[in-house]
Amino acid sequence: MSATLQRHTTRQLTRAKTTLKCTSLNSTFASRCNSTSVSNEHYNVVVAGGGAVGSVLARLLLDDNVGGSNNRRPIKIALLEQRPSPPSLNNITSKTDSFPNPRAYALSPTSLSYLGPSVLQSLVKSNRCGIYDSMQIWEHDGPAQLHFVGDDLEEAINDGRLVNLNTYLDRNKDRTKPWLGAVVEDASLVSAIWDELRTDERIDLLDNIQIKSIESPSYDQMGKIEPPPHVNITCCRHDETVALSADLLVAADGANSFVRKCVGNFPMVTRSYGRKAVTCTVEIDTSKGNWGMAQTAFQRFLPHGPIALLPVWNSGDQTDDRIYANVVWSTTPSEADHLLSLSPSEFVSTLNHYLCQGPNVNPSLLPNSVSSNTSILTKVAKEIDSLLRTANTALTIGTWTEAPSRNFFRMPPRSVGVVSPILGFDLTLSHVSSSSVNGNRRGGYTSPRVALVGDAAHTMHPMAGQGLNLGMGDVNVLSNLVKEAIDSGMDVGGTDLFLDRFNDDRMLTGWGTVGGVHSLHEIFGQSGSVPISVTNPQSQGQIESVGGIQGLIGYSRSMGMNIVNGIGPVRRALAEVAAGAVPRGLP
Amino acid sequence: MAFALLQPPLRRDHCRASLLRLLRKRPVAGRYANTRTFGNRASSTAANKINAGGGSSSSSSSESKSMNASQCEVNKFSSFASSWWDSRNNPLVGMNPIRVKFIRDVVQEFQFSNKANQHAMQLPLHNKQVLDIGCGGGLLTESLSRLGATRVFGLDASSKVVEVAKSHSFHNSSRMASIGNITNVENADINQSGLTNISYVGGVTVEEFATTWQLESQPNVPHNELFDVITALEVVEHVPNPSSLLHAATSLLKPNGILFVSTINRTIKSYGMAIVAAEYITGKVPLGTHDWNHFFSPKEIESMICKDSNSMRQVSVSGMVLKPPFVNMQWYLSPEDTDINWIGAYQKQH
Numbered sequence: 001m002s003a004t005l006q007r008h009t010t011r012q013l014t015r016a017k018t019t020l021k022c023t024s025l026n027s028t029f030a031s032r033c034n035s036t037s038v039s040n041e042h043y044n045v046v047v048a049g050g051g052a053v054g055s056v057l058a059r060l061l062l063d064d065n066v067g068g069s070n071n072r073r074p075i076k077i078a079l080l081e082q083r084p085s086p087p088s089l090n091n092i093t094s095k096t097d098s099f100p101n102p103r104a105y106a107l108s109p110t111s112l113s114y115l116g117p118s119v120l121q122s123l124v125k126s127n128r129c130g131i132y133d134s135m136q137i138w139e140h141d142g143p144a145q146l147h148f149v150g151d152d153l154e155e156a157i158n159d160g161r162l163v164n165l166n167t168y169l170d171r172n173k174d175r176t177k178p179w180l181g182a183v184v185e186d187a188s189l190v191s192a193i194w195d196e197l198r199t200d201e202r203i204d205l206l207d208n209i210q211i212k213s214i215e216s217p218s219y220d221q222m223g224k225i226e227p228p229p230h231v232n233i234t235c236c237r238h239d240e241t242v243a244l245s246a247d248l249l250v251a252a253d254g255a256n257s258f259v260r261k262c263v264g265n266f267p268m269v270t271r272s273y274g275r276k277a278v279t280c281t282v283e284i285d286t287s288k289g290n291w292g293m294a295q296t297a298f299q300r301f302l303p304h305g306p307i308a309l310l311p312v313w314n315s316g317d318q319t320d321d322r323i324y325a326n327v328v329w330s331t332t333p334s335e336a337d338h339l340l341s342l343s344p345s346e347f348v349s350t351l352n353h354y355l356c357q358g359p360n361v362n363p364s365l366l367p368n369s370v371s372s373n374t375s376i377l378t379k380v381a382k383e384i385d386s387l388l389r390t391a392n393t394a395l396t397i398g399t400w401t402e403a404p405s406r407n408f409f410r411m412p413p414r415s416v417g418v419v420s421p422i423l424g425f426d427l428t429l430s431h432v433s434s435s436s437v438n439g440n441r442r443g444g445y446t447s448p449r450v451a452l453v454g455d456a457a458h459t460m461h462p463m464a465g466q467g468l469n470l471g472m473g474d475v476n477v478l479s480n481l482v483k484e485a486i487d488s489g490m491d492v493g494g495t496d497l498f499l500d501r502f503n504d505d506r507m508l509t510g511w512g513t514v515g516g517v518h519s520l521h522e523i524f525g526q527s528g529s530v531p532i533s534v535t536n537p538q539s540q541g542q543i544e545s546v547g548g549i550q551g552l553i554g555y556s557r558s559m560g561m562n563i564v565n566g567i568g569p570v571r572r573a574l575a576e577v578a579a580g581a582v583p584r585g586l587p
Numbered sequence: 588m589a590f591a592l593l594q595p596p597l598r599r600d601h602c603r604a605s606l607l608r609l610l611r612k613r614p615v616a617g618r619y620a621n622t623r624t625f626g627n628r629a630s631s632t633a634a635n636k637i638n639a640g641g642g643s644s645s646s647s648s649s650e651s652k653s654m655n656a657s658q659c660e661v662n663k664f665s666s667f668a669s670s671w672w673d674s675r676n677n678p679l680v681g682m683n684p685i686r687v688k689f690i691r692d693v694v695q696e697f698q699f700s701n702k703a704n705q706h707a708m709q710l711p712l713h714n715k716q717v718l719d720i721g722c723g724g725g726l727l728t729e730s731l732s733r734l735g736a737t738r739v740f741g742l743d744a745s746s747k748v749v750e751v752a753k754s755h756s757f758h759n760s761s762r763m764a765s766i767g768n769i770t771n772v773e774n775a776d777i778n779q780s781g782l783t784n785i786s787y788v789g790g791v792t793v794e795e796f797a798t799t800w801q802l803e804s805q806p807n808v809p810h811n812e813l814f815d816v817i818t819a820l821e822v823v824e825h826v827p828n829p830s831s832l833l834h835a836a837t838s839l840l841k842p843n844g845i846l847f848v849s850t851i852n853r854t855i856k857s858y859g860m861a862i863v864a865a866e867y868i869t870g871k872v873p874l875g876t877h878d879w880n881h882f883f884s885p886k887e888i889e890s891m892i893c894k895d896s897n898s899m900r901q902v903s904v905s906g907m908v909l910k911p912p913f914v915n916m917q918w919y920l921s922p923e924d925t926d927i928n929w930i931g932a933y934q935k936q937h
Contacts, residue, residue, distance in 0.1 A: 496673070
């Protein structure tokens with residue numbers, strides 16, 4: 001702490017000195033003060049956006065994979081952040097009256113590994129992780145459920161296809177089950193990473209900075225004898241103009257990326273889901289002893305979208321008796337607005353009502369109008385319908401007995417109060433697209449000397465918790481390519497080589513993930529019953545079936561979930577995909 | 588394509604100006620006195636050529652003086668010149684990272700006694716004098732320079748591709764100079780990305796270079812002017828007498844110096860991949876780039892280098908294999924699979 005303070009004062013002093021007399025400083029100080037107040041600095045990589053994705057990218061770029069401070073890779077990077085630099089994690093955790101911020105992410109084990117041992121350790125030790133080693137997903141109009149547990153990842157970890165997070169932490173003996181993931185608040189995550197970045201002199205952390213203009217090479221300047229000029233970034237900081245240049249500019253500035261718009265070579269495919277998410281932090285009722293639930297992520301699918309209840313702040317030594325959870329409720333905009341208009345107590349009772357319901361029988365595959373008909377044909381159809389529904393229920397019960405670690409359906413804990421503001425945000429699908437001009441690519445994840453990562457390149461429905469995980473995949477691939485270029489003595493943006501490789505990898509993974517999540521959204525949006533309305537509490541009660549093709553899709557989905565849940569290898573494969581493990585059979 | 592480099596007058600002047608500036612920037616310390624002489628000689632030839640209009644006749648006449656360089660091979664590579672740095676058209680760009688990785692690894696293992704040496708990790712070629720034979724457009728030459736080499740000589744029988752290399756690294760270094768990162772080259776250590784320590788020599792064979800070099804080097808400083816690292820990558824399959832090239836190269840090595848050679852093995856697989864697939868099916872490599880009969884196996888190259896001089900020893904050989912699905916030009920090193928592309932390291936003993 002004192003070291004940080006001292007360092008801070010030194011930098012302040014340095015800046016003050018520079019304005020007076022720059023020549024008297026020795027070279028080390030000169031280079032530091034250049035970075036904070038003087039322009040015309042050149043970097044290997046400039047990262048625009050110091051949020052979760054941008055700061056993890058910076059961390060990975062500085063991660064040398066070799067021990068010892070003498071073996072540092074000669075790299076120079078700058079991280080540009082519009083807002084003031086985040087406080088240190090200690091400052092955040094020392095506040096006693098705080099509650100978990102609803103702006104949080106569910107990170108897969110692979111994404112957590114990109115944070116590195118020291119960041120992960122400090123988050124875990126300061127109780128800022130919401131670890132879950134069990135995940136239960138069920139539907140509102142069927143008996144099926146999916147139940148993943150940490151053991152489903154054991155095989156991938158043993159094969160070396162998935163990182164073993166236990167090696168990152170000196171873990172308690174009672175918590176050695178593999179994690180399925182952890183929920184981390186945005187603010188804590190960013191603070192913990194910046195704390196680590198502040199200790200490395202190869203990065204310039206430029207906060208309170210606004211990018212004014214970007215001058216990047218044109219497509220025609222690539223692959224020529226004369227190498228493409230560097231990308232020039234003109235910024236404004238403390239009312240001063242700062243000009244930077246870089247081999248590569250990375251846009252990590254979110255869904256409304258200024259860099260993407262400013263460079264302008266990036267066509268996007270966008271589609272609104274017609275859905276809105278409502279999120280907040282709730283306190284969990286512990287009167288009935290819900291301790292076992294504290295490490296489970298719950299997700300119940302309603303026809304308009306799922307309600308997720310995710311654990312937060314459960315990684316510390318649990319001195320506090322209170323348990324919190326993060327709620328993400330996706331639904332139609334009108335229902336979301338209704339939820340946002342509720343008082344906290346009304347919200348809690350609505351949440352408990354819709355979340356704390358067990359599995360159900362499948363609705364009839366026949367529309368209600370058929371049931372009044374008494375012909376022989378109808379009776380036969382009804383018998384078949386009933387048989388099918390019973391079969392699916394039996395299948396569900398059958399899957400429960402497979403392993404003791406994955407037993408019966410667990411009712412999620414009830415919430416007792418909302419402890420944070422209730423926030424709402426619109427959900428859209430977006431992904432960069434590319435076209436071909438004379439056999440050369442235009443658009444995609446890169447343009448000359450510019451690359452997009454994270455939400456700047458793609459957004460999706462939060463139902464599978466893959467949004468930030470995909471962004472983490474982007475920065476992992478990009479950082480490896482930048483490091484390869486530096487180790488090879490090459491200019492990462494000087495040829496199309498590294499940018500093409502980045503684009504090829506991410507287009508495939510990105511579209512795969514966005515498309516997969518969209519399919520899930522479509523499949524779970526189909527229901528055999530008439531959607532229940534949150535806005536009209538009187539309409540609850542008997543499930544009304546609509547039958548027909550929607551009923552069939554709903555039934556097949558329910559059956560499919562049972563099959564996935566019941567067949568170990570299939571379920572494990574799905575858990576591995578969600579955890580970010582390397583698929584079986586790939587080197 | 589063949590005359591793509593014959594630029595309009597404006598561009599030629601620009602080119603010449605860049606050359607002259609590059610010359611002026613050279614370090615003129617006494618240690619490099621004879622280096623300078625040599626560099627001047629070669630560069631002034633190139634400059635004259637440009638003055639004369641850069642016509643194909645004048646350039647070919649000067650190139651035909653070379654002994655160990657096939658004229659048609661030289662013309663072939665001259666025609667590739669304009670797309671040399673285009674990763675989408677030149678597979679060598681994609682191959683460069685693993686070639687450099689191999690060189691780094693071998694230099695670290697065999698030339699550094701102390702593994703924990705700071706420079707071994709950061710700048711593996713720190714304090715080393717490097718010669719790149721068949722430098723082409725300067726892909727590898729620039730990499731070697733950025734990895735900390737004190738001085739890199741890029742040598743190519745085609746003066747046209749060397750012009751590309753000069754122009755490319757001139758633009759790189761002038762941009763870095765305008766930013767101010769390389770104002771003090773001597774002290775710039777980690778952040779030195781400038782390429783002012785490269786000297787390109789075009790239209791000259793290694794044999795000629797070696798003769799001149801040894802004539803001009805002084806007897807009282809026997810090893811100082813010789814090279815720590817010499818690279819001849821993707822070259823031996825393009826010269827009429829590879830053995831003579833390799834001999835000239837080894838004669839320029841310091842004791843403990845390492846010669847790197849890469850080429851393509853002469854196997855059925857290499858015929859299928861390097862010629863049929865690369866040239867005829869995918870067109871990744873221009874038609875007629877390679878002649879299968881001029882490929883060499885690691886054993887043949889080893890015997891050429893080590894047979895009649897006991898001072899040379901093969902220290903490492905590795906295959907360079909293209910990763911499926913072959914489209915994004917991603918390569919990896921595989922010590923076992925030397926069936927197609929391979930790279931070897933040969934060290935001079937004390």
